[in-house]
Amino acid sequence: MISLKKNFNIAQFQSLIALFVLCLALALLTDNFMTTDNFWNVMRQISVNVCISVGMTLVVLTAGIDLSVGSILAFCGAVTAGLLKNGLSIPSLNLFIGFTVLGAIVAGFLIGGGLGFVNGYAVTKFKVPPFVATLAMLTMARGFTMLWTKGHPITGLGDSFGFLGTGWFLGIPMPVWISGLVVITAVILTSKTRFGRYIYAIGGNENASRLSGIPINKVKIWVYSIAGLLAAVGGVLVTARLDSAQPNAGISYELDAIAAVVIGGTSLSGGRGTIWGTVLGAIIIGVLNNGLILMNVSPFWQQVIKGMVILLAVIIDKSNQKSE
Amino acid sequence: MITKPTEVMNNKAIKYGIGVVALALVGYNSIYIQPLDQKLAENQQTVFNAKAYVDGIWNQDLAKAYQDCTDILQLIDSFNQDVNSTFEKNSHALGIGNIGYFRVKGEGIVIAVNENNVLLQVGSSRIEIETEFIFGNALRDASGLVKINDYEDTADFNSISEAMNDRIRQEVIPSFRSKVKEGDSVKFEGAIELNKVHLNLDQLEVIPFTLQISS
The missing domain is CATH 2.40.50.420 (Envelope glycoprotein gp160, DUF2291, alpha/beta domain)
Known part of the structure; x- marks a missing residue:
């Protein structure tokens, strides 16, 4: 009972109610919302946001922020697509290295984890504020993407790669399986491991954690690396789904991820929040996006409404903190 | 129950061994290598003009x-x-x-x-x-x-x-x-x-x- 209380805080309860009200309203206002096709459509769409939001949650739990996930997503998607399609040529050695689907994906993941590592290293070793360090990475990764793709989409990646984004397994879309696996792993990581407890402890009180002997820098570097890795997972999903790596993919995805984290009840000051809350936040954003489209709301108004929802979530979070 | 140093060493060796085998398997199934001129010749036949x-x-x-x-x-x-x-x-x-x-x-x-x-x-x-x-x-x-x-x-x-x-x-x-x-x-x-x-x-x-x- 205690653990249930701990894992299911008031913010999540509010989010659940908000989701229920949202679904009810959309079911009444539109004809197509409560259909199986639309349900899977929403689930597929939120899969990418779920992956990067889970990484963002870990970062935010340590009282950090990662603005670079959208750009890392684009770069890793482009690297995966580029290696899969064109491989690597080394003219000086008369060598061509071709990549299988597995190889290209692993390379994309390694790049994502590596860029996340750079973020974590800058934050911990050079004491660069997370906002600035990841903002710099946002720009750099976008630049790398443009350099790698030369500004053109990389398309025609083959059916076996496309299956990851468009295929179904046991009646469930592949992106949902993959994001589900990410969520379950993250839940176990945060709630059942020492590493997870360290994350909460650092976000709760960094000085006390340091005095307790928690390896703060090491944990934070791991957290940013995982966030980069999960952005890469998102990148692979987006690329597989579109059968194309777009140089401008992932723009503003970091904002959707932060929104999911905040709406899900994770405190931006760190130490408080859950992965399930973030999943709930991502679903709310996905349903909101879907509903606004089904209702033919102008894209400009959609942005305004999403912004208002995020603001509302933060205000509610603050009032919850006060009351606690 | 005290773990002996040799047991710890053995456990580590098994872990690293499994890791290396897994890496080797992933690596083997990830890439293939061929001479660049051969690849370019193949591409020449398939490239769209x-x-x-x-x-x-x-x-x-x-x-x-x-x-x-x-x-x-x-x-x-x-x-x-x-x-x-x-x-x-x-x-x-x-x-x-x-x-x-x-x-x-x-x-x-x-x-x-x-x-x-x-x-x-x-x-x-x-x-x-x-x-x-x-x-x-x-x-x-x-x-x-x-x-x-x-x-x-x-x-x-x-x-x-x-x-x-x-x-x-x-x-x-x-x-x-x-x-x-x-x-x-x-x-x-x-x-x-x-x-x-x-x-x-x-x-x-x-x-x-x-x-x-x-x-």
């Missing part, structure tokens, strides 16, 4: 398509009556959206030879024949001959437009620009791009496919 493709259709299919085009004055008249049905009947487009491409022909009197275009008076309308900025997909898409689904790679698909525009720049424009002057009568066939929602018929811009001067 847009120029050759365009050369192949230029005098036959493409010329035939552009001979079968709508008179520009009739098109304007049709727009004035019903925009949607004119788009439906006459335009080609790649997918859903408001942009449509039209094959048009006409004859007019040159009223200005500008740096980037030649302005014609066609009936009561002014038509701009582009001579400098020959870009975009108007020629390809208005032809209706080239379908995006036939191409796995959008770069290949786009290279067809580049090849068509190149040929216009090299073969159609220079001889026309060198001879054309105000007062000439010019016959043209070409393509225009129009937006259904923001339709502007004031001075239509034609990307030419053929241009003929009769003084």
Whole structure:
């Protein structure tokens, strides 16, 4: 009972109610919302946001922020697509290295984890504020993407790669399986491991954690690396789904991820929040996006409404903190 | 229960052993290596040659398509009556959206030879024949001959437009620009791009496919 209380805080309860009200309203206002096709459509769409939001949650739990996930997503998607399609040529050695689907994906993941590592290293070793360090990475990764793709989409990646984004397994879309696996792993990581407890402890009180002997820098570097890795997972999903790596993919995805984290009840000051809350936040954003489209709301108004929802979530979070 | 140092060592060795085997398996299934010149030779056989493709259709299919085009004055008249049905009947487009491409022909009197275009008076309308900025997909898409689904790679698909525009720049424009002057009568066939929602018929811009001067 205690653990249930701990894992299911008031913010999540509010989010659940908000989701229920949202679904009810959309079911009444539109004809197509409560259909199986639309349900899977929403689930597929939120899969990418779920992956990067889970990484963002870990970062935010340590009282950090990662603005670079959208750009890392684009770069890793482009690297995966580029290696899969064109491989690597080394003219000086008369060598061509071709990549299988597995190889290209692993390379994309390694790049994502590596860029996340750079973020974590800058934050911990050079004491660069997370906002600035990841903002710099946002720009750099976008630049790398443009350099790698030369500004053109990389398309025609083959059916076996496309299956990851468009295929179904046991009646469930592949992106949902993959994001589900990410969520379950993250839940176990945060709630059942020492590493997870360290994350909460650092976000709760960094000085006390340091005095307790928690390896703060090491944990934070791991957290940013995982966030980069999960952005890469998102990148692979987006690329597989579109059968194309777009140089401008992932723009503003970091904002959707932060929104999911905040709406899900994770405190931006760190130490408080859950992965399930973030999943709930991502679903709310996905349903909101879907509903606004089904209702033919102008894209400009959609942005305004999403912004208002995020603001509302933060205000509610603050009032919850006060009351606690 | 005290773990002996040798047991710890053994556990670590097993862990590292499994890790190395897993890495080796992933690595083995991830990449393949071959000589670069061999790969380039293979690519040469499969690479799409847009120029050759365009050369192949230029005098036959493409010329035939552009001979079968709508008179520009009739098109304007049709727009004035019903925009949607004119788009439906006459335009080609790649997918859903408001942009449509039209094959048009006409004859007019040159009223200005500008740096980037030649302005014609066609009936009561002014038509701009582009001579400098020959870009975009108007020629390809208005032809209706080239379908995006036939191409796995959008770069290949786009290279067809580049090849068509190149040929216009090299073969159609220079001889026309060198001879054309105000007062000439010019016959043209070409393509225009129009937006259904923001339709502007004031001075239509034609990307030419053929241009003929009769003084």
